[in-house]
Amino acid sequence: MLKQVQHDECRMAGVKRQETNNTNLKRMFDYNKIATNYDQWYKTPLGKQIDVWEKNLFRLHLEKLQTKQLLEIGAGTGHWTEFFAKNGFSVTGIDIAEKMIAQAKQKNIPNAQFEITSAESLPYGDEQIENIVAVTSLEFIENQEKAVSEIFRVLKPGGYFIVGGLNAQASLQKSRQSDPVFKDARFFTPKSLFQLLEKFGTPTVEGCVYMPNPQAELKEIINTENIAPINLLNIYGNFLVGSVKKRKP
Numbered sequence: 001m002l003k004q005v006q007h008d009e010c011r012m013a014g015v016k017r018q019e020t021n022n023t024n025l026k027r028m029f030d031y032n033k034i035a036t037n038y039d040q041w042y043k044t045p046l047g048k049q050i051d052v053w054e055k056n057l058f059r060l061h062l063e064k065l066q067t068k069q070l071l072e073i074g075a076g077t078g079h080w081t082e083f084f085a086k087n088g089f090s091v092t093g094i095d096i097a098e099k100m101i102a103q104a105k106q107k108n109i110p111n112a113q114f115e116i117t118s119a120e121s122l123p124y125g126d127e128q129i130e131n132i133v134a135v136t137s138l139e140f141i142e143n144q145e146k147a148v149s150e151i152f153r154v155l156k157p158g159g160y161f162i163v164g165g166l167n168a169q170a171s172l173q174k175s176r177q178s179d180p181v182f183k184d185a186r187f188f189t190p191k192s193l194f195q196l197l198e199k200f201g202t203p204t205v206e207g208c209v210y211m212p213n214p215q216a217e218l219k220e221i222i223n224t225e226n227i228a229p230i231n232l233l234n235i236y237g238n239f240l241v242g243s244v245k246k247r248k249p
Contacts, residue, residue: 038077038100045218050209053225054164054239055083057208058135061162061243062087069130073119073151074137078104080164081112084133094119095137119147124154131155135164139185152199157248161200162241165193167207170238172214190235193242203244207237 041047068089075081075093077100084091091109094117095101101114117123119134120143132151141147155161168187188196190205197203210228211221225233 038103039079042079046221049218049222050239053208054241057206057239057241058083058162058164059087060206061204061241062089064243064245065131065160067130067159071124071129071132071154073132073134073147074140075104075114076100076137078107078109078112078114080133080135081114082107082109085109085111094122120150122150122154126153127156129154129156129159131160131162133162133164136166138163139166139187144186148196148199152246155200155246157246159246160243161197161246162243163188163193163197165240165242167236167238167240168192169236170209170211171236172209172211172238188240190240193240197242197244200244201247203242205234205240205242207234207240209233209238210236211238212236 042051062084070084070089070091072081072084072091072093075091075095076097078093081091081093081104090111091113093101093104093112093114095104095114096116096118098116101116104112104114119137119141132155134151138144138147151161165188166185168189190207194203194205197205208225210225210233212224213220216224228237
C-alpha cells in the first residue's frame with residue numbers, strides 16, 4: 001500500500017471570485033451526449049457490485065474528515081452526490097455538462113446543490129472550502145494541472161482532498177482504449193495519483209475492483225476480488241482512492 005495514501009450564504013463560506021464563461025468550458029468527452037442514460041450502468045449486476053466496492057473503499061477515506069461540508073468536482077448526474085448526502089454531508093456539486101447537472105437536480109438530493117462551474121476556474125476565494133472530492137472526473141478535465149492548482153488554492157489548510165480515479169494499470173482500462181468516452185482520458189496510476197496529492201500533504205492511496213478478466217462471469221469477478229491480496233488491489237485495482245490533508249503553513 002502506498003502510504004502517507006458544501007448560494008447565497010457566501011458560497012460554502014467562500015467568496016465568489018468571478019463568473020465563469022460556460023461557453024468556453026472544455027472536457028475531453030462531451031458528457032451532455034450521454035446524460036440521459038449515464039446512470040443505467042449502475043443498474044446492471046456488474047455495475048451494482050462495482051459500485052458497492054468503490055463506495056466501501058471511499059467511505060473509509062471519508063471517515064477522516066472532521067467537518068461535513070463537501071465541494072464535489074465533476075458531480076455529473078449526482079450519483080456520488082447522493083452517496084455523500086446519505087453519509088451526512090452537505091454537498092455542492094459542480095460540473096460543466098449542463099445536461100448532467102439537470103439530471104442531478106431532478107433527483108432532489110437532500111443537502112445538495114448543483115452549479116455549472118469549471119474546476120479550472122473555481123468561483124471561490126482562497127482557502128475557503130473545507131473539503132473537496134473528485135470521483136472519476138479529473139481524468140476527463142482538459143487541463144488537469146490547472147484544476148488541481150485551483151483545488152489547492154480554494155481548499156482550507158487542514159481540509160481534505162479525496163480523489164476516486166481510474167487506474168491505468170487495470171485490465172478494464174486497457175479494454176476501454178477504443179471507447180469514445182474513455183479513449184482520451186488521462187488515467188492515473190497509483191504512483192501518479194500519489195504524486196498529484198503530494199502537493200497538498202502526505203497522501204494515502206488504495207485500490208479495489210481487481211478484474212484481470214473483465215469478460216469473466218460476475219461470480220468469478222466477485223471471487224477474484226474477495227481473495228485478491230491488498231497489494232494486488234492497490235496496484236492493479238480498477239478504482240483508486242487517494243486522500244490527503246492539506247498541510248498548514
